[in-house]
Amino acid sequence: MSESKSVFIFGYSGHAYVIIETLMDAGYKIAGYFDFQKAEKNPYSLKYFGFENNVDIQNIVQDHLVFPSVGENTIREKLIGFFELYSLNQFVAIDPSALISKTASINVSTYIGKHVSVNAQSKIGKGVIINTNCVVEHECTIKDYVHLAPGGVLCGNVAVGRSTFIGANSVVKQNTKIADNVIVGAGSVVVKNIHEKGIWVGNPAKYR
Numbered sequence: 001m002s003e004s005k006s007v008f009i010f011g012y013s014g015h016a017y018v019i020i021e022t023l024m025d026a027g028y029k030i031a032g033y034f035d036f037q038k039a040e041k042n043p044y045s046l047k048y049f050g051f052e053n054n055v056d057i058q059n060i061v062q063d064h065l066v067f068p069s070v071g072e073n074t075i076r077e078k079l080i081g082f083f084e085l086y087s088l089n090q091f092v093a094i095d096p097s098a099l100i101s102k103t104a105s106i107n108v109s110t111y112i113g114k115h116v117s118v119n120a121q122s123k124i125g126k127g128v129i130i131n132t133n134c135v136v137e138h139e140c141t142i143k144d145y146v147h148l149a150p151g152g153v154l155c156g157n158v159a160v161g162r163s164t165f166i167g168a169n170s171v172v173k174q175n176t177k178i179a180d181n182v183i184v185g186a187g188s189v190v191v192k193n194i195h196e197k198g199i200w201v202g203n204p205a206k207y208r
């Protein structure tokens with residue numbers, strides 16, 4: 001394992017644990033974590049480097065890698081803005097068990113979890129979470145800061161807008177478009193385009 005593959009993670013709670021295990025399985029070394037305060041639990045015995053806004057970030061991180069380990073979309077967006085401001089080295093974290101088409105594109109600071117499939121010609125933005133066991137079928141477009149919770153299925157040619165959250169085990173029918181900042185409840189089935197931000201739940205998914 002080379003020193004150049006050390007990763008600083010930002011955020012250290014439940015979602016971070018999943019990221020850490022993916023990174024370790026993929027052969028990365030975790031250099032430590034930043035968070036607004038020292039974590040109460042430290043199951044991976046990581047070194048705390050402080051709150052990113054209060055430290056000389058470039059001096060600590062140097063040319064190592066950084067990754068946003070927070071499930072909440074707006075916090076992840078802020079972290080990525082911070083990474084961009086300081087020109088920190090972002091990358092894509094892909095669990096070794098995931099199946100990614102060679103013709104799919106995935107932007108930086110995106111997490112692809114265990115047993116995920118991303119199929120042909122799909123385009124995934126930056127800071128996205130495609131969580132455990134999700135299926136992203138052919139030609140899907142997923143904008144920045146989306147979170148697709150575990151078990152979600154996007155059928156072919158689905159488009160998901162920026163910062164949208166799609167709850168666990170939800171299904172989105174082929175050729176459907178979902179707007180920015182939508183929340184789709186767990187176990188929902190989206191069969192028509194969603195043009196309006198807000199919470200949509202049920203089968204078929206309805207505005208709540």
Ligand SMILES: CC(=O)SCCNC(=O)CCNC(=O)[C@H](O)C(C)(C)COP(=O)(O)OP(=O)(O)OC[C@H]1O[C@@H](n2cnc3c(N)ncnc32)[C@H](O)[C@@H]1OP(=O)(O)O
Nearest residue numbers: 131149150166167168183184185186187188199201202208
């Ligand atoms: C690794 C991880 O853990 S990633 C995270 C995975 N987590 C998820 O996928 C959970 C996603 N969140 C949900 O599904 C939530 O229930 C939300 C966001 C849809 C709604 O949350 P809240 O706004 O707090 O709604 P609340 O719990 O108060 O329920 C309001 C009503 O909506 C209903 N409702 C809530 N969620 C759903 C749902 N997923 N499907 C159908 N109905 C729902 C409730 O039964 C309730 O109905 P009532 O008014 O008739 O009693």
